[in-house]
Amino acid sequence: MLFRMDELLLKRVKDGDPTSFKQLYNRYVDKALRVATAMTRNKELAKDAVQETFIRVYRNIESYDLSKPFDPWFYKILTNECNRLLQKESKTSSFDPSELDYDSEHVEEEVKDYSDLYQAIQELKDIYRIPIILKYIKGFSEKEIAEILELKQNTVKTRLYQGRDKLKLALEILKRRERHV
Secondary structure (H helix, E strand, C coil), rough: CCCCCCHHHHHHHHHHHHHHHHHHHHHHHHHHHHHHHHHCCHHHHHHHHHHHHHHHHHHHHHHCCCCCHHHHHHHHHHHHHHHHHHHHHHCCCCHHHHHHHCCCCHHHHHHHHHHHHHHHHHHHHHHHHHHHHHHHCCCCCCCHHHHHHHCCHHHHHHHHHHHHHHHHHHHHHHHHHHHHH
């Protein structure tokens, strides 16, 4: 998970300092794009979602409560934008882990090793896929995920549990297919 945002930076952003907003943007844009790509399964939609998220953050920063962590607030906006764009888009393209623009060759090799996992995550329904991405890729707690997705915490726990079961089953099926090929 991203380190907790510097309160002074957020205060300067709330005060309308464009340099501070640029710093905020630079801290979040790459990871936000990766999360949006995983959520939408479409790099172009992800770019649009991230752009709209930063516009909404800029327009609504005065409503952000400095006493609370920034990440859940930011990712709630991003998740809502991803969902809004997905609803508008009737057809999405397949998710390709190589679209995530990882920073190092080492991480890229690890991603290739986990291609079955990413394929299985891609095939999950949104109600399971998005909480799993937020929990295991972004590191949010169940409570934070509940806030981001506007769900009860028990609903999040249930979806994570059921999503893990569905992932396990999907991975077992993929392994069986590979053995028979």
